[in-house]
Amino acid sequence: MRADGTGTSPAVPAGAPGGALMGGARTVLGLGREDRREHLRGLPSGLAIRLYSAMTHLRAFDERAVILQRQGVIGTYPTYFGEEAVQAASVLALEDRDWLFPTYRQTAVVTLRDCPSVVPLLLWRGHPGGWHDVMRYRVAPICIPVATNYPHAVGAAWGARLRHEGWVALAYGGDGSTSAGDFHEACNLAAVVQAPVIFLVTNNQWAISTPIVKQTRVPRLAEKAAAYGMPGVRVDSFDVFACYEVIQEAAERARRGGGPTLVEAVGYRLGPHGTADEPSVYRDPRADLLWAPMEPLGRTEAAVVEAGVAAPEQLLELRSRAFQELRDVGDRLGELPLPSVEELADSVHRDTPWPLRPERLYEPSWARLEQTPPWS
Amino acid sequence: MVEAIGRALAQVLADDADALLMGEDIGVNGGVFRATAGLQQRFGDDRVIDTPLAEAGFVGAAIGMAMVGLHPIVEIQFDAFVYPAFQQLVAQAGRFRWRTQGKYGLPLVIRLPYGGGTRAPELHSDSPEALFSHMPGLRVVIPSDPQSAGELLLAATRCGDPVIFMEPKRMYRRGRQEVFAEFSAGDLEAAAIVRQGGDLTLVAYGAMVEVALAAADELAADGVAARVLDLRSIYPLDRDQLLAAARDTGRVVVVQEAPRHCGVAGEVAALLQEEAADAMLAPTLRVTGMDMPFPLFQSEDQALPSVPRVLAAARAAMDY
């Protein structure tokens, strides 16, 4: 990869959605037909299918979650429609021993590490069974306060480096999160200590209703990396192959002791911010139409078929299996019994202190035990 | 006290290969209070780490370290500079175990030199214990003397959950005490009776224990035997000892340096009136800091709870 962040593949050609907006972003799907076919055929055997399969799973999860929200089975839900490519690539480009630090937007990446889909769905159903096993999957709990997960990834990665363990950490975030102080502190610290960490910022140009121009005067977020002394790379967020390539390069550099990388996966938020959001209030729906062709699953499918890497029937089979699986999961969501408040209280500390013990959770003893207060 | 803390830290670093210290200027410089003096030379700069000046960043990083099995002990340089890290502590650290359904914890200690009485500039004298004790999932511990500092610090590093370990910096070089060569871990939830007495209980913690003890001396001259209960654990409170003090003495005065509103003293008073009202011979009185920014130091003696103020409250309780 060259120092300016462009690599073996050229930038998105002018005329792609957003034009200059995606300038300098690594692409594979945007290559000429022959180059694209060659690239896909040159991938390690089965990789294209695995990426596609991971994307279908993420899509099936997301669509099912939106349906379940409409049915009132789960609460408000932050759809990631359109971010399947970058998310699938982020998990597959890393090793299973690498740690992931997701936000609300990457609620399902843990399912690409074999966590059952029912688990993150339960979280949005407001059930504590939705907290996945952090150590087993090496995926941190999702972070909702924007940018707070960046320093965690830095610390974890720094720990890996101090102990020469050879794994890396990846933190997710959005364009809006780069305005927050924790992003700055994390980037700076990571570079100073050369932590093996990847900051994967998906620039979908919107933070709820706030466009990127109100977020920063540096619309190419990857350029911010220079201020910290680390490489910054732009990649087409809808291009699973380019994302895979860029993230894998960053991970390899980190493993070799080359420190952190800021990866800006640039694109557009194809859906609403979440199920409670109404984008037409704040953005021109015509822009959605311009970007619609970038929808990553269809794009990947077309390229894979065109390159002869997989047959359409095979892809269809993968898709329908994923959707069927998620439908079954949705049907089972209501089955898990709710823990009692006493059990919840017992999960806050290792050694549960008295205010959280069952007999103390409610009002003082005389009220709870229905004893007569001494002065009555 | 500051030497006891340094020795306890050395003991932890020697015993636990996963423990490490991080903070601003704690390495060669040994920290602005010299709590970590000599530790980087002894344990290396991978174990005693100077961080960039970014409290949210390095407290957040410590959370990440603790997640993957390290045992970070973080020094915040001065009380009020913990505020940039507040979000990481209350929205992240305190919730981690709960986010794993109780399965995994963050073995993380935040050392926070705090409090007034040291003639320091603005924002170097705050007492933010109530903020942290209000937020779920954090333990808050405050020693008052060298021995308790060493024992509680050791216990904090072994507790498996985040502990806000607040060090009354006014006591760093006061109240010298012989301490044992090795510390053993103290009880993280226990208050300590530091003076026996049956007529009245003065509840205090941190630097206010010294004030309460001095007041107790004067009360003794009046023939009033005051018990002094050093809280040590701010969350959770030692309910048994507080109720016992109320039952034994019937009169309680609580002394805290922090502003009054929603403070620890109010929580003690509430606990006593809910659970020991039948035993009380007088209302529980509070002697506290004021609901204003901690004053610039020429006025700090007027704002800090003093022996005369504690005496006045104690006499009011006795005369009630």
Ligand SMILES: Cc1ncc(C[n+]2csc(CCOP(=O)(O)OP(=O)(O)O)c2C)c(N)n1
């Ligand atoms: C500290 C903080 N402030 C506000 C919010 C509310 N909020 C949730 S998502 C969001 C927008 C984030 O935008 P961006 O970082 O671009 O990520 P995206 O949602 O586009 O994936 C906001 C303001 C929050 N979660 N955290």
Ligand SMILES: [Mg+2]
């Ligand atoms: Mg965004």
